[in-house]
Amino acid sequence: MFILELGSTKQINSVIIDFFRKKHVKDIVWKEELESLEVQKELLAKTVNSKLVLECHIDISYQRRFLKCLMHYLDTINATIDETLYKAFGRLYSGKEEKYYHVFYPIFEIDKLDSLTEVNTIILKESINIISNGTTGLITWQASQALADWAIKTSLENKTILELGSGVGLAGLAVSSLTPCNKYIFTDCHSDVLSLLKYNVKHNCDEILVDEKNPEEDMIFSGSVKDCKVEVRKLDWEWLREGICNEIGPVDLIFAADVIYDEFLHLPLINTIRMFLENGTKAAIIAFVERNEETVRVFREKLATMDLKIKDLEIVEPNYLSWKTPPIIHIIEVTIH
Structure with missing residues (x-):
């Protein structure tokens, strides 16, 4: 079992968990705190740029959709988009699709998310x-x-x-x-x-x-x-x-x-x-x-x-x-x- 570290601000933890669960991007509730460039950097550091994600091949198409939806949300609230977001998207855009990906399964009492700083996670290799x-x-x-x-x-x-x-x-x-x-x-x-x-x-x-x-x-x-x-x-x-x-x-x-x-x-x-x-x-x-x-x-x-x-x-x-x-x-x- 692996440890998934959450953010320093509880406001974005639900977004981090939604990313690892591969929640449909249209159903993710984005947070106003993401208007801050520092919060954007932290979200990326805990998701697409995290060590676990970079070491494990996970669904590239989902990561792209996640970032596109995030950029769309930031655009709707007239927020400045941090350059690290563009760099991450560019890296993923050039990535190659594979037959197998690692899928993350965070396991915790769902109603206690706000009190957590880390989450036990099972990582499985699965077919697409x-x-x-x-x-x-x-x-x-x-x-x-x-x-x-x-x-x-x-x-x-x-x-x-x-x-x-x-x-x-x-x-x-x-x-x-x-x-x-x-x-x-x-x-x-x-x-x-x-x-x-x-x-x-x-x-x-x-x-x-x-x-x-x-x-x-x-x-x-x-x-x-x-x-x-x-x-x-x-x-x-x-x-x-x-x-x-x-x-x-x-x-x-x-x-x-x-x-x-x-x-x-x-x-x-x-x-x-x-x-x-x-x-x-x-x-x-x-x-x-x-x-x-x-x-x-x-x-x-x-x-x-x-x-x-x-x-x-x-x-x-x-x-x-x-x-x-x-x-x-x-x-x-x-x-x-």
Whole structure:
């Protein structure tokens, strides 16, 4: 986890946070304090010119839009524009677009922003495309942010958590960083997703324990985030071998986010969940956006036919992460009868 330093004046902190969250520039509330050249310089120093941004490749097109909107606002209030703003825009204008960018996820209690001087931040490398290399697992989805928000407010002390379909790793990194869980196991099966997942977990770790270069090995990385041990493993629901539960070890909870969109994977997913529940796991917590009502209905029916119990948990709102609330999002608890 990285530390994001905020400004010396609380008035611009919301703008700094909005920049790192990639809030739509038309929705950013610009502050009159930006009329000051010194405040403009500080805002740039904490955003597009900050060390974190210069070291991490983040969306150049967004940075350009941010500066263009800022310049437009300054023009509307007849403010003098500091030369550092023009220099930053010129640098970004000549920048080359890339297939992958680092995305920042500041995590804090949203209603306490005014009292903060710095913010814990997860930085993930993600694709710019929703579908890349035949998978949707190379970007962060809203359900993983909702799952993280739910988990941060839940008692997870000394728990070992296994996540199915971890994608780029946001939920697990948030949970391992901000809850007292004991161990978090990230899993996926697509080779490109696993490679990116390993990169993200590794670069947000405080300590590296095992770093296997062979992606064919089931356990390809382990380390620690604060006091939580983390692992990245290959786990293919369609090819579960006998004894995998013993290899992974005791698991208290299963987490999964946005993994039910493909009906062909419902049975492999449910079989995986049931296998761990039969081996002592207490429950599976699954978060998903309802994009297709029929897909959700079919998934619930398949759970019932496998003699699994479903409990709908309380709907969460953005509290620690600023994610756009979709029309319908569910978080369910699955247990064995």
